[in-house]
Amino acid sequence: MEIYSMFDTLGERLNAALDGVRGSGNLTEDQVKKVTREIRLALLEADVNYAVVKEFVSNVRERATGAEVSKALSPGQQVVKIVNEELANLMGGTPHKLTFASRPPTVVVLAGLNGHGKTTSAGKLALFVRKLGKNPYLVAGDTYRPAAIDQLQQIGSELGVPVYAEGTEPSPEEIAQRGIKAAADGGYDFVIVDTAGRQVVDLEMMEEIKRVRKASRPHSVLLVLDVVTGQNAVEVAQAFQEYADFDGMVLTKLDGDARGGAALSVVSVTGRPVRFASEGEKMSEFDYFYPDRMAGRILGMGDVLTLIEKAEQQMDREEAEADAKRMMSGKFTFEDFLKQMQMIKRMGPLSGLLGMIPGLNKQLQGAQIDDRMLSRVEAMVTSMTAQEQRNPKLLQNPSRVRRIARGAGATQQEVQRLVKQFNEMQKMMRQMGKGGVPKIPRMPF
Amino acid sequence: MSMAHSWRSFFRRDGEEPKGSGVVTQTQVVEGAVRSEDVMPAAEEVLAGRSELMTSEDVVEEAAPGEVEEALPEPGPVEEVPDAEAAVEAQEGVGWFARLRSGLRRSRESVVGQLNAAVAEFRDGEDEEFWETVEEILIASDVGVNTTSKLVRELEQEALERNVTSGRELRALLIEHATRMLEGPVELDVTHRPTVILMVGVNGTGKTTTIGKLVNFLPGSAMLAAGDTFRAAAIEQLQRWGERTGAPVVSRERGADAAAVAHDAVEAATRDGVDVLLVDTAGRLHTKINLMAELDKVRRVIGRQLPDAPHEVLLTIDATTGQNGLRQAKTFNEVAGVTGVILTKLDGTAKGGIALAIANEIGVPIKLVSVGEKAEDLHPFDARQFAAALFGDL
Numbered sequence: 158m159e160i161y162s163m164f165d166t167l168g169e170r171l172n173a174a175l176d177g178v179r180g181s182g183n184l185t186e187d188q189v190k191k192v193t194r195e196i197r198l199a200l201l202e203a204d205v206n207y208a209v210v211k212e213f214v215s216n217v218r219e220r221a222t223g224a225e226v227s228k229a230l231s232p233g234q235q236v237v238k239i240v241n242e243e244l245a246n247l248m249g250g251t252p253h254k255l256t257f258a259s260r261p262p263t264v265v266v267l268a269g270l271n272g273h274g275k276t277t278s279a280g281k282l283a284l285f286v287r288k289l290g291k292n293p294y295l296v297a298g299d300t301y302r303p304a305a306i307d308q309l310q311q312i313g314s315e316l317g318v319p320v321y322a323e324g325t326e327p328s329p330e331e332i333a334q335r336g337i338k339a340a341a342d343g344g345y346d347f348v349i350v351d352t353a354g355r356q357v358v359d360l361e362m363m364e365e366i367k368r369v370r371k372a373s374r375p376h377s378v379l380l381v382l383d384v385v386t387g388q389n390a391v392e393v394a395q396a397f398q399e400y401a402d403f404d405g406m407v408l409t410k411l412d413g414d415a416r417g418g419a420a421l422s423v424v425s426v427t428g429r430p431v432r433f434a435s436e437g438e439k440m441s442e443f444d445y446f447y448p449d450r451m452a453g454r455i456l457g458m459g460d461v462l463t464l465i466e467k468a469e470q471q472m473d474r475e476e477a478e479a480d481a482k483r484m485m486s487g488k489f490t491f492e493d494f495l496k497q498m499q500m501i502k503r504m505g506p507l508s509g510l511l512g513m514i515p516g517l518n519k520q521l522q523g524a525q526i527d528d529r530m531l532s533r534v535e536a537m538v539t540s541m542t543a544q545e546q547r548n549p550k551l552l553q554n555p556s557r558v559r560r561i562a563r564g565a566g567a568t569q570q571e572v573q574r575l576v577k578q579f580n581e582m583q584k585m586m587r588q589m590g591k592g593g594v595p596k597i598p599r600m601p602f
Numbered sequence: 603m604s605m606a607h608s609w610r611s612f613f614r615r616d617g618e619e620p621k622g623s624g625v626v627t628q629t630q631v632v633e634g635a636v637r638s639e640d641v642m643p644a645a646e647e648v649l650a651g652r653s654e655l656m657t658s659e660d661v662v663e664e665a666a667p668g669e670v671e672e673a674l675p676e677p678g679p680v681e682e683v684p685d686a687e688a689a690v691e692a693q694e695g696v697g698w699f700a701r702l703r704s705g706l707r708r709s710r711e712s713v714v715g716q717l718n719a720a721v722a723e724f725r726d727g728e729d730e731e732f733w734e735t736v737e738e739i740l741i742a743s744d745v746g747v748n749t750t751s752k753l754v755r756e757l758e759q760e761a762l763e764r765n766v767t768s769g770r771e772l773r774a775l776l777i778e779h780a781t782r783m784l785e786g787p788v789e790l791d792v793t794h795r796p797t798v799i800l801m802v803g804v805n806g807t808g809k810t811t812t813i814g815k816l817v818n819f820l821p822g823s824a825m826l827a828a829g830d831t832f833r834a835a836a837i838e839q840l841q842r843w844g845e846r847t848g849a850p851v852v853s854r855e856r857g858a859d860a861a862a863v864a865h866d867a868v869e870a871a872t873r874d875g876v877d878v879l880l881v882d883t884a885g886r887l888h889t890k891i892n893l894m895a896e897l898d899k900v901r902r903v904i905g906r907q908l909p910d911a912p913h914e915v916l917l918t919i920d921a922t923t924g925q926n927g928l929r930q931a932k933t934f935n936e937v938a939g940v941t942g943v944i945l946t947k948l949d950g951t952a953k954g955g956i957a958l959a960i961a962n963e964i965g966v967p968i969k970l971v972s973v974g975e976k977a978e979d980l981h982p983f984d985a986r987q988f989a990a991a992l993f994g995d996l
Contacts, residue, residue, distance in 0.1 A: 198747050204924030207742045271947060272806030272920060301975075303814075303842035308835035311856075315834075356949050383806065387744035387924025392951040410805065413887040415926035438832070 184224055184236075192236050193218045203455045205418030206391045209425050216243055237456070244452035247421065252445035253405060253430045255286070258376045261346035262294070264337055266373050268366050268401045269381035270393060271354030274409035276305060278381050278435055279351040280312035281443035282407075285433075286347045287318070294345035296336030297322040298329040298369060299353040309351055316440060319345070329353065329365060330372035337373060350375070357396035367400045378403040379432065382419060384410050390419035394427045405432035408446060412436040416455050489586045491546035494579060495538045498531060533567060537575055540564030549583070552576045612982040613792045613821050717993060721769035727761035736776065743955030743992055746925050749962045753779055773993060780989035783958055786967025788942070788983050791913050792821060796871040796879045798904055798911040802897060802938050803918035804930055805885030808946035810836060812918055812972060813880045814843030815980040822877025827867030828853035829860045829900060832884040840882055850874075860884065860896060861903040868907045881912070888933035898937050916969065918944045921954035928956070931964045942969030945983070949974045953992060 184192070193214050200210045220239050257263045265282065267275045276299065283293035295313050297320055299305035306322050313320035321336035333350045340348040350373055355362035370378060380394065380403040397403055408420050408431050420431050434446040483493075538546065540561045545551045552558060555569075558576075562569045720735040733754055740750040757779055766772050791797065799816075801809045810830065817824045826849050830836035837853050844851035852867040864881050871879040883900060886893035904911050917940045919927050934940050945954050948971050957968045968983045 201741055202747050202925055204744075204926070207738055270922065272808060274806060302811075302839070304835040304839035306835075307838045308833070311834035356947065357951055358949065383920070383922075385804070385920070385923045385926040385930075387922060387927075387952065387956065388742050389744075389922055389951040389953070393922070396951075410887065412889070413804070413926065414889050414929060415924070419924065 184221055186222065189218055189221045192221060196236075196240055199456060200418060200421075203416035203418035204385075204387050204390075204422075205455070206388050206422035206426075208391065209422045212425070213243065213247070213421075240456065241452050244421070244455065245449050247425055248448035248451055249424075249430050250449055252447050253432045254445060255289070255432075256376075257291070257347070262337065262340050262348045263291075263346065263377075264348045264350065264373050264375040266333070266350045266352065266370060266375045266378045266401070267381055267407070268352050268369075268378060268397060268403060269354060270356065270383075271302075273354065273381050273383040273386075274407075274435060275299075275354060275381045276308050276312070276351050278379075278407050278409060278433070278443070279309060279349045280316060280318075281435055281440050282349055282433070283313075283318045283347075284316050284440050285443050287316075291347040292345045293318050293347045293349060294336075294340035294343070295320045296333055296340070296348060296350040298332050298336075298350050300325040300327075300329055300332070301353040305351075305353070312440070319343070328368075330368040333369050333373045357393050363396060363400040366397075370401050377405065379405050379407050380423075380429070381407045381409060382423065384408050384417040384419065385413065385415040386419035388422075390422045391426050394423040394429075398427050398429070403427075403429060405430055406446075407431075407433040407435055409435040412442070417451060418455050420451055421455060486587075489583045491538050491541060491549055491579065492543075494582075495535065495546070498535055498538075533565070533571070534575060536565040537561060537567055537572055549576065549579060609819050609982060612789055612819075614789045615792055615821060721773055724767075724769040724772055726765070726767055727758055733758055739993070740955060740958075743953035744924050744927075744959075745955035745992075746928065746959040749783075749959040752962065753783065753958075776993050777986065777989045780958060780992060781986045784961050784968065784983075784985035784988060786961060786985075788967060788969045790942070790969065792878055794908075794910070794913050796825070796868070796876045796908075797913050798868060798871070798879045798881060798908060799914045799916060800881045800883065800901065800904065800912040800938065801916055801918065802883055802934055802940070803885060804887055804920075805833075807885065807918040807920045807923075808944075808972065809885065809918050810839050810843070810882055811975075812916075812944055812946060812970075812980065813840065813882055814847065815972065815977045816970070817843070817847045817849050817880060818977045819980065820878045820880075823875075824849040825867065825871045825874070825876040825879045826851045827863055827879060827881040829863050829867075829882045830884040831856055831858045831860050831863060836882070836884065849880075861900045864900050865903050865907065868904055868911070872908070888930050888937075894933065894937045901938055914941045915939055916942050916944050917966070918946050919956065919960070920952075921945050921948040921956070921971075922952040923956050925956070925959070928959055928963055931960045931966055935964060935966055940966050942967055944968075944970040944972065946972040948972060949979070954988075955992065957988065958992070 196217055197210055197214050200213065201207060205213070217236075217240055220243070221236055224235065224239065267279055267282075269275050279295055283295055286293050295309055295318055297306040297309045299309075306324070310320045310322060312318075321332070321339050323332050323335070327335075329352060336350065337348050350369070352366060352369055353362070355366060357363060378401050380397050380401070382390065382393075386393070406420070406423060406429060408417065411417070411434050424430060431446040431448065431451070434444055436442045483489075540563075541552075545557060545561075552561075552572075558569050558572045561567075562572045565572070716735050717739050720732045724732055736757070737750055737754050740753065741747065745753070757775060760766075760775060760779075761772060766775060790799070801813055803809050813826060817826065824847070826840055826844050828837040828840045828851055830840070831854065834856070837856060841851050841853065843849075850870075852863065852870050854863050854866070860883060867879055867881060870876075881900070881904070883897060884893075886897065888894065901912060901915070915938050917931060917934050917938075919930060923930070931940065931943065943957065943960060943966055945957050945968055948954050954971070960966060961968060968985075968988075971981050971983050971988070973979045973981065
């Protein structure tokens, strides 16, 4: 089992297990056995519940036995494809988008274990539905954790979303009921009820969430689940299904590096989909969950789709094409450079972006991807005058370099290095414009 | 049996005798705060302790947290414990062992039931099916593939060498090996004045709550530093704990530099002759390089003021965490030099097997476990009890 650590992705491990098997033909029973063992280990390492793994692996075994090995794919890839499809089957293909009550307000109750991110998710969901044109309202139903109400109120005031709170004396179900009424009276059409974190073995607390659910008559109950959750995700989900009858999940802290097998466990034992993905400290880092992408994450296969979409969101295509044309004609300036960089920054942390590129995951493990480098470069570029940005040749002048370094809090060497790398990039762009395949220079960040 | 779970021996104090009962210090005693229901569980606990095959010494020590509860100021409505829950606890006994057992019950029915069945039928070390069951139990407890395979291999070998044929013997062997893997220096070094304890961890793992609990057990006077200047209301949350425990809280406004708060706090603690300073920090994902750099800065700022400080760097790990806990422990250890892990929220269905993986693969000792929401639910880590709980030998 030691060889496990040598291989980061299931794809690589499968290829290693099937080393020597090439070309067309069927996978033999022995090969399938090797392969299913690898899949089992990979899923367990990704925290998929062992009982779920058992079932899943037997499905894959059935499909893989006798599967035709195609010429286009290596046997390992072939199996990955099967695994991927099975995973996607289980997780569902398309995101489960929000539906709204025909008679507003739509009421959503958030429930979950302590510390999994309910209060933060409440704020994020509020912002998310406001972008969809709704008028959100928050209800502070966590009467247990010290300062939980303050936390929701601070989040509410940052977002400009009203927060209904009655302190910690009344029961959460009373607060929920009155809060929802207050929202309706105030003309708010989307109410989010935050509740206390609870442990599923605490039956009194589980009864309480049942009462909150009953009193709120919610349109939807969402289980908030930390993506790092381990094997007990199954028990947690079953208990919350029994007491809170949730209809979907919010998967939180997706910006970490947990594989998130817990999501698979929960979906497979409850049949409830993951609806939202929450992934950062910023209130805006919240979106519908794309189930097909989770498969890649669990298997450590990267996530090209998300990357592509993120890039699309941040770019104005026409503008981008015009820019590209101009840049490749050799007129690449620091202004363009800055624009590009800011676009990359808007796409989220660089480390997260690179993690989405398949095959890069492993190489990046020891690498330091430092988002602050971007900021340093940005500081240097913004310390240039508009004239300097447009005409980088001016930067041959040492006194200009000195001034920029001072302005950006950088050393002169750093500025000089940036200018040098920029010049290389400019050269490369020109070559690309001419249709040549350039040697890619080291990026300045 | 290891005595590590005793609070009395938990703090290293250079021979200094603890004041008061050995657990509670004068500063934390607030008059008129004894509620009758607080006394009851303590008595129940003694009974529960006895039924758990503990030595008499253990029983006394298990009862100690009850005394702490008595001495606590009346908790605000925030912490009002529903009577029904108290009743359930009273029935089941409230020793942390019992809490752990009740938490594990569900899983026990499935996984440990299998172990019991397997152990009953165990004949010799070559029983493949048996070892698979053991593997499954460990995996299902979040121990992880690597550590599980190491443990099972060791066990298998020893079972063969010693020609073990009885299930009882084998179970003892299982617990022995897991215990050995988990054992480490658990005591907290509080010999300095002030001793600085830095709390670190991923978001939502229970740093602030653990500080609130730990402060009740510290020998001597305590001070808190509100170093989580990021999360909404984190400062307020720590201040509430300060009010409840009587420990002064050093804070700045939200958004302030965490290192500056730490600096203020070390200065204040030194000036006021405080014994222990607990520094809270914002939760951070170990993957965020700039946030980890901030943590490094907090640590350096403390070290500049007081050589050798922080004297303890405690990492909170949520017991429900799966294999990502390994990466958390590894990265936090690299950046902040973790001296011990606190396993929190062990009161759920989680078995906390990630502790075994951390002890084995990262080599950081587990120092404390938290099995419930109340102050007395925090306990010094006991490797043997934990190992026993993993294999359902309760």
